[in-house]
Amino acid sequence: MPRLDDDTVRGLAVAERVCVRPIMSKLTDTLTGDTRTVLIPCGSTREAVCPSCADRARRLRMQQCREGWHLTVEPLINTNDDDDTQDDTGPEDDDTDTDGDGDDSGSRRVRSTRRRDDADDLPRPPKQHTTLGREFDTPDGKTYRPSMFLTLTMPSYGRVTREGVPVDPGSYDYHRAALDALHFPKVVDRFWQNMRRATGVPVQYFAAVEPQRRLAPHLHAAVRGTFPRALIRQVVAATYHQVWWPRHDEPVYVDRVPVWDEQTAGYRDPDTGQVLPTWDDALDQLDAEVDPEPAHVVRFGTQIDMQGILVGTPAADRRVGYLTKYLTKNISDDPNDDEPSAARRAHIDRIAEEVRWLPCSPTCANWLRYGIQPKNARAGLAPGLCRSKAHDRDHLGLGGRRVLVSRKWTGKTLTEHKADRAAVVRTVLADAGVEMDDHGEFSATATRPDGQPRYHWSTVKPGDTDAPSYLRLIAHAITRRQAWREQYEAAKNRAGPPTPDLSATVPQAAPAA
Template sequence: MTLPRLDNDTVRGLAVAERVCVRPIMSRLTDTETGDTRTVLIPCGSTRETVCPSCADRARRLRMQQCREGWHLTEEPTTDHDDNGQNDDENEENDSDGNGQDDGDGGARRVRSTRRRDDADDLPRPPKQHTTLGRSFDTPDGKTYRPSMFVTLTMPSYGRVTREGVPVDPDSYDYRRAALDALHFPKVVDRFWQNLRRATGMPVQYFATVEPQRRLAPHLHAAVRGTFPRALIRQVVAATYHQLWWPPHDEVVYDGDRLPVWDEHAGGYCDPDTGALLPTWDAALDALDADPDAEPAHVVRFGTQIDMQGILAGTPAADRRVGYLTKYLTKNISDDIDTDEPSAARQAHIDRIAHEVRWLPCAPTCANWLRFGVQPKNTRPGLVPGLCRSKAHDRDHLGLGGRRVLVSRRWTGKTLTEHKADRAAVVRTVLAEAGVEMDDHGEFSATATRSDGQPRYVWSTVKPGDTDAPSYLRLIAHAITRRQAWREQYEQAKQRAGPPGPNLSATIPGAATAA
């Protein structure tokens, strides 16, 4: 009997089932001592299911571990590093009321009056506390509980929508405001955490994710360590805003084929008809500062729908919330969650939002400023409105070009790399206790040298069209076979070794060996 040939689609399906990367980076490894050459697959590391389901699922599970580990801590975490990927801005800033103007390039910072808006309430300023742990409660039977919170914040209404999340009346739906709110959503989220810390007097710690609602407006889910009065959180949300002190960009000056042209001698963009040089970014801001009646170009606020829940450690509710926080991290903002084929009305809704975010400026350096008669910051030739490279303008992101996961630095005191090492430590410990000899992780190390001090291993990229490169099908099939063997070996080791010890951290000295 002739066995059926496996095509790329079949192998890809098997790879997804076995959680093997379906679009790995092929690298050629050469041992300069022996002359041996082999092809090594490096996982792509994508966090999007549409790109690589296996890597996206692995990244999501890692985030679940990070969220679960820091939510109900009973001891202060230690931080011996400064992880730029984990935002924890606990410093008092001059523009704490959302009036500052930061160009985002490390240059001079423009600060307007810090007086709060008349339509925003003042917040309490209690004495500072230097603990990140929540309050504990003792019961008469001797038990101690340290509850935490699960908070959801939404954006305001832009118009009535149906159950499908599409506008009842698309003509009256405020698409421009929805797009601006999405583009500047990270700013108002930062303001919320700053205000909450000041109103509570505590360095509040959080694990938050940014996701789209059914109407495709962003909203925030956050696991917050400790509990705070619900009335105070509502007060903080109502008093939180971000003012966008940018030049006005509500009226299009240049569009279509009539766009500003680059003048090599002037070093800037000029009017295509008169040849007059367009105002520079700094000149436009100077004019804004000089106008005593100037208003912010946009003000971002949260909506009135707020959900707050108290969560106890070790309960099914805590596990469900961790899963809910990370459920949609592998999806694009514009992906339809309930069905693979969105309706025509929903498709039109996505098109309208995508059109708005494509043409609105996302940053001071955005090429779209040329449409509004202002030269972008750090201007250069070749800028074309509508072709800004920021992913915020992409249809997949719909204005949300920033990070989807926001984690405060003292949530666990660990980087994501250290959490990954902890997961590997569990596997290594189980295999070691079962007497299974592990692979040498120092193999092919970049620090390995020959006797003359030169690197022993040389890495090079396998380029498309290389005749000596193995086929995609062959490499993925080999990776699937190896993954199946590893899983079988690990399951057998778990049965022989029994349950793992309580502390298998790879980042705490002696923890894994002590277990």
């Protein structure tokens, strides 16, 4: 029998959906003294890092999207829940235009709420206190409650080829493209706020941020219910986000950088020794202008796609798959896994170079390049070395979340959705009389008779001589996964069709308000 190498075992692990880069932990039973090595999945959402964990995360998002899209009753909402996977856009009536400097002290600079002269006013109908879509009755007595699939894009920065690279790289507006990518989450938030104001409905959505072929961000969204297409176009045209930051069009320090001064706890000019303006000083100068202008204004493009979707149709399943199809890839990855051409690599390099030097937040070290001390400045900052992932080549300015889910989409967190999936498996196995492994046997809450924790966990460090080999542990995990799958498939065949609407967290939905 040929000896298995790392690549072969990795391929088998991917085929069986076993984590290929697990965290090795040593588990010690303080009651018996036994020790063992346990593999903890890495939990990566990127296919290039761990295809198995990324696929598992994608399937969980598919369930979340499908479950909330066509609800017929209002979901139960846990008002005490603070899970970061339910990222609603905030108060529906938040008309305040702020600098967005993320001041933890609670104070923020508030600007006029008057809309720009080049943006139309939106209607303000009475509020409706339901998240459910409108029902339509047909002459033959049938009732439909359709929903929508919406796609929003960014404006043009120059002509591109079919491959998505500029026809003329010299005239392509890379600077504006990079700024739009860095502030894309803000204009998306503003769009959902405007939709809620213009419709009077607390619009619910499951959205994914993806790159187009030209690598500009765009938004795909499953929207509960339907709304007039003309109104959606009006909202898109009237949506914008103003970046009230100091100007950062022209760099001040290119070949030299400001130096840190311990006495003033700030940065100085390396030649003159003059202290650079602080973040608050720069904003004060902006406020003092007679007719101040934002540093940048982000808008959507004119290309909008709106589709009506009915529950239970093949179109609905295809859209759920399309929404989550590219979540496992980096922004700069080719969607078809093709080797990029020289022109495309050069296009990626130009965007990456722009986002590397532009500031991503008030605390970004890149403000030093423009002669301004970043907010909460400290020693050791250097332009071009900000740690935010927005500056990475893999993200190309999109450092925020790739999945945006409104709080009332399902009323559940991802942890609760994961529990629902596990509940289905447990129910199928129990109905078939299959005895399940006790996955909670090594729980951190287990105690000894004296009340002390029974199990002690510690990380296995590289070079530990008593740790099992990677190949041995992965091979064992593959064998165990194969056994579980065989048990589950046999149980499904014996148990028959699964029971619908199994949930480990919500016994029933709440009636509509």
